[in-house]
Amino acid sequence: MGVRVFFNLTEPNRRLPTGPSARWSSALALVGFIGLCFLVGSVAGKVTDPNVSTWYESLRRPPGTPPNWVFPVVWSIQYVLIGTAAWLVWREPNHKRALWIWGWGLFFNFLCIMRICFPAPISETALHKPTIWAAM
Numbered sequence: 001m002g003v004r005v006f007f008n009l010t011e012p013n014r015r016l017p018t019g020p021s022a023r024w025s026s027a028l029a030l031v032g033f034i035g036l037c038f039l040v041g042s043v044a045g046k047v048t049d050p051n052v053s054t055w056y057e058s059l060r061r062p063p064g065t066p067p068n069w070v071f072p073v074v075w076s077i078q079y080v081l082i083g084t085a086a087w088l089v090w091r092e093p094n095h096k097r098a099l100w101i102w103g104w105g106l107f108f109n110f111l112c113i114m115r116i117c118f119p120a121p122i123s124e125t126a127l128h129k130p131t132i133w134a135a136m
Helices: 020-058 070-090 096-117 130-135
Strands: none
Touching: 020 070, 020 096, 070 096
């Protein structure tokens, strides 16, 4: 049988806990997953802020580049969605492997932010070389 993407939440074999404590547990897990995402994002933001205000501002950007205020809004939405996805997976039985992969994905997200904001001394034209992107 293949992987089920859509399922009925009222299935009797779903085995979700019920009661007030289960609802609090689930809500706290959701807050925890989203909070972990924001923690990773805020640590990356604090560490990379000095470089963003220097080398990123000096780049010649193409027309259509969004204004700087868009990035925190988009990253916040992204982290809420990533945390919610982890929470939805956590609610499923046999979720350990999927959450382990999710954790590594969050870690590599952090590493990519660090790599992009702390590149080796490279010129603006070097960003267009395929080897630079492969190294990231």
